[in-house]
Amino acid sequence: MSSLQKTGQWWVLAVGEDFDEEAFDQREHCRAELLRRVNEAGIELDENVWVYDEAKCAQLVLRVCPDRGRAEGVARDLEDSGLNLRVAREFE
Template sequence: MSSLQKTGKWWVLAVGGDFDENAFDQREHCRAELLHKVNESGIELDENVWVYDEFKCAQLVLRVCPDRERAEEVARELENSGFSLRVAMEFE
């Protein structure tokens, strides 16, 4: 997966804590917490792709899927992971 190319795919995101967009240290703390939880859960990532949007919280791409239906299926499979999850089109 390349975080630099838009491919029309869908993301399953793990959603972490909120942060003030102007507070770099706060953002990094939220990201570190979420990444630690993902690593502890055993979910393996090829790269850490962080999403920033109007939600202003740490969001990490867990899976990339070809379409919305598959992304929603993956999110259902991860429901018991303990993460808050969100499905979104890439770069949405």
């Protein structure tokens, strides 16, 4: 996966714990914990693309898909990973 650009694609996200957006150390701890869990699940990423939105939690892009159906299929394939997953349209 290369650096993300606005392409209208869909993301499969691993979702971690909530954090206070003003607490840098807390955010970094939540990200590190989520990355650890992703690695333990055997998921290898070319780069770590972190997503921040109104949920105010650690979110890591696992896969980029051209449409919602494929993204949902990837999420189904990863259900047994033990990760909390979310399918979302690329943020604008």
